[in-house]
């Protein structure tokens with residue numbers, strides 16, 4: 224039921240783990256439906272994703288989409304990464320079974336949340352700087 | 358790579374002797390058993406012999422055996438048939454939260470037709486309490502349906518006791534014995550049941566054929582009309598090769614029961630002990646009151662489908678009650694009814710042993726399991742939070 228590429232990513236997932244001093248972290252899913260994805264990013268001065276890692280509790284599709292999304296955006300700018308959709312992630316894997324498209328295909332959402340987290344932190348830092356500069 | 362089949366709860370391979378018995382009915386013996394000529398008569402003879410075998414296997418009379426298309430049809434025919442026939446007497450039906458969907462959904466569907474359905478809870482082992490059944494019976498109760506052995510966690514229900522109570526209160530009692538036959542003694546008189554469902558493919562027979570035992574005097578109102586086959590309870594030209602296969606398969610299942618069940622039970626206990634050793638693994642279902650071939654565990658911090666995929670890559674066939682494998686958004690209704698939280702239910706793994714399994718196979722499974730589990734745990738965000746290192 225899974226494509227070869229899904230099975231390849233399931234068997235040899237890329238970028239598993241966490242980043243201790245991550246600049247952003249995004250988590251999606253919940254235990255009720257049985258999928259939890261967490262993505263960590265490290266972002267450099269040029270707004271480029273320098274490093275990215277994931278941890279996922281879930282089915283084959285959940286693990287494969289998490290893995291492939293890290294591969295798709297590593298080295299990309301945040302704006303480029305924000306363009307990546309769940310649909311593209313599924314397409315990158317050669318498609319997913321119909322029943323997986325909804326619940327286990329949330330890796331892009333997790334990534335976007337990580338970017339959002341990073342940007343929120345930056346805004347907070349800047350306003351902190353301003354305040355201390357007063 | 359060696360292939361190891363540990364999904365006998367889903368289906369079983371055809372017994373070679375069953376295939377032999379069926380062959381003539383797929384070739385030369387093609388007549389319609391309702392035909393009066395020699396072609397028909399010869400097939401009729403085979404069909405009635407199969408009925409004798411099925412009856413003998415469960416302590417029934419031949420005319421109490423109705424051949425159907427399998428467990429699902431048998432359950433539906435029993436439940437909906439009784440409900441419609443007994444409508445005037447009452448509208449209350451009792452079943453349990455751990456029934457197969459063929460029973461549970463058939464009962465719940467009757468709510469739409471104005472029936473009142475009580476779904477009894479189960480204890481942590483997945484067992485129905487006899488006292489709950491007793492307390493649920495009202496003067497409106499027309500049917501109780503409680504399975505003999507659970508297909509997911511293997512828990513055996515106190516069906517004989519429930520049957521006795523039902524009999525005493527004059528309530529028709531149906532039991533789904535699909536998973537039980539060939540694994541434990543099944544006798545309709547000992548169980549005090551009025552209806553009992555079987556399916557050939559769970560006991561080394563062909564797919565698409567089953568039996569509904571209907572105790573004489575039990576009234577069913579059928580929903581299919583046509584010829585007078587199966588005493589009009591199941592009209593339509595019979596699945597002759599299937600029925601012949603069912604007859605032979607059930608005969609063998611009963612003959613080989615003692616020898617097979619003991620051996621499989623030992624393998625089961627070895628497998629359970631070995632899997633529990635991995636750590637953070639929980640046995641689902643009753644420790645002793647369970648099917649001889651059923652192992653159901655929850656592996657903490659990992660999801661069932663990913664376990665099954667990993668085992669499949671090692672040639673091992675298993676199943677799970679996780680949402681991804683139950684075909685819905687929720688994990689198995691059986692595990693949830695037993696009080697498991699969602700994470701534990703999503704991490705369930707069912708390994709069901711059968712006649713062909715060997716101790717070497719169990720050793721192999723136990724040799725690859727720890728690595729599979731630790732790989733998946735290393736990817737899991739819920740596990741990362743638990744690590745002490």
Ligand SMILES: Cc1ncc(COP(=O)(O)O)c(C=O)c1O
Nearest residue numbers: 427428429457459508535536556
């Ligand atoms: C307990 C139980 N009842 C009913 C069925 C349905 O049987 P069948 O596949 O023959 O329709 C099954 C099989 O999955 C089962 O395990």
